[in-house]
Structures are given as C-alpha cells and as structure tokens.
Amino acid sequence: MYNHFALFHSIKELETEFEVSFPSISKHSIYSPSQTVLTISDNKELKASLMRWGLIPYWARHEGVGNKMAYARAETIETKRSFKFLLQKNRCIIPASCFYKWRQTKNGTKHPYKIELLHQEIMAFAGLWDTWKNLETNQTIYSCTIITSSTSGLTLNRAPVLLTEGNRQAWLDSSITNQQQLMSLLKPIEKNSFILQKINHHNSNETDLFSTI
DNA sequence: CCAGACGTTGTT
DNA sequence: GTCTGG
DNA sequence: CCAGACGTTGTT
DNA sequence: GTCTGG
Numbered sequence: 001m002y003n004h005f006a007l008f009h010s011i012k013e014l015e016t017e018f019e020v021s022f023p024s025i026s027k028h029s030i031y032s033p034s035q036t037v038l039t040i041s042d043n044k045e046l047k048a049s050l051m052r053w054g055l056i057p058y059w060a061r062h063e064g065v066g067n068k069m070a071y072a073r074a075e076t077i078e079t080k081r082s083f084k085f086l087l088q089k090n091r092c093i094i095p096a097s098c099f100y101k102w103r104q105t106k107n108g109t110k111h112p113y114k115i116e117l118l119h120q121e122i123m124a125f126a127g128l129w130d131t132w133k134n135l136e137t138n139q140t141i142y143s144c145t146i147i148t149s150s151t152s153g154l155t156l157n158r159a160p161v162l163l164t165e166g167n168r169q170a171w172l173d174s175s176i177t178n179q180q181q182l183m184s185l186l187k188p189i190e191k192n193s194f195i196l197q198k199i200n201h202h203n204s205n206e207t208d209l210f211s212t213i
Numbered sequence: 214c215c216a217g218a219c220g221t222t223g224t225t
Numbered sequence: 226g227t228c229t230g231g
Numbered sequence: 232c233c234a235g236a237c238g239t240t241g242t243t
Numbered sequence: 244g245t246c247t248g249g
Contacts, residue, residue, distance in 0.1 A: 003231075004231080031231090032230085032231035033230075033231055034230070034231060035231075054231095067229080067230070067231090070231090
C-alpha cells in the first residue's frame, strides 16, 4: 500500500468534472500497479476507458514488462524509449481522489499517509498510454503509466503530476504535438494545496485506508 | 557493429 | 537475504 | 515504497 | 521498434 491511489468520487461527479461518460467501474476503489484503472484519453475522440496500470509498450514480448512501468518521470519522458513517442499522441488523465505515500518521521519510523486536495477535489493525474497485443489470445491490452515529478514542500520525494483545470484540455487534445508546450503542462504539485493525513495500515482494509488516525 | 534493455522508487 | 507483485 | 514469496516436475 | 553499452 504505497504506490496506491484511490478513487471514491462517484461516476456522476467524474462525468460532471471531465464532461465524458464513464464506464461503470469494478468493485475496487483502491488501485495498485497491474490493476485496471479509469482513464480519459483522446484516441480519435475524447472518452473514458479502463486500462491496466503499468504500461506495456507495444513492442513488449511479455505482458510482464508492464510491471516495471507504473510511473514515468516527467523530467525524462522526452528521451526514454518506452515513453517518448507516447507524449505526442497517447496522453491520458487518470482521475483519483487521493494517493498514498510512506513517510519517515524524525525518530526514523515509517508511516503511511493519505494525500488529498484541500477540499477533496478530484485529482487529474497526467498519464501516457499504449496498446499491446497478446499474440496468443489475439487480445489488445490498453495500459497506462502515471507521470511523476518532484514535490516542493510536501516532504515527499515524488508525486504524481496533477493537471490543473486549465491544463487538462490541452493535455487531452491530440492535435497538440508541440513537446515544449506539452511539457509546460507538467508542473510539480503546489505547496499548501494538499492535506496529508496519517492513516492506519496494519489492518489495511479499504475502510481503514480512507480513515485517518 | 550486435545484444540486450527498454523503468521508478528512495537510499547509500 | 533478495526479488517480485501490488 | 512495503509485504510476501522465495520451486520444479509433469499432467490437465 | 529503437536506443545504449560493450
């Protein structure tokens, strides 16, 4: 329960926020890499869909390659083999309500925290997606990765890049291909716009993850 | 040139 | 002890 | 990052 | 498929 994020906003709230209709989601509301998550992308048309979290590049020989690609560093996506071509056309947003991080306290003990926006607004993680074809089953798998950046003042090393409301449309507009413009949309999360809350983790069922200590 | 990787996290 | 899966 | 597994044979 | 390391 580190790399995880959660989505507890309702489908209705998501549809209003992003102005697209969403498929009904599975019973899960806390997600970890390799699970299926909700995304919004502009693949010919703007739409919401389900994708595997953990990007499987189209050239991958095995699906397992995706286990390594849950995250993509914003600073280097323009040069990395697995991501550089996706920045042009395969951008997406992964909606979330909060994410979880471990944090070390002064005495050296570690504790998990939940990070939310001040008024529990919906977060829009910046992401990239790709398709991969399983040659045995002939099935095409859609998968995605979450872009991360450094954080200023949150005392977390890395965090997902959150697209501001003003930046979301451009990020999803597949007619935009200017790399400099696209990269300018990826800003580290802002200081003082977040709530960090200690959470339970030893009896970590979903209810506990949403509750604070 | 070919073979092998293709990634991130946080910690040392 | 070290790697993998979530 | 932490928690949990850490393996192979041959058969379905 | 494409880049990097040797």
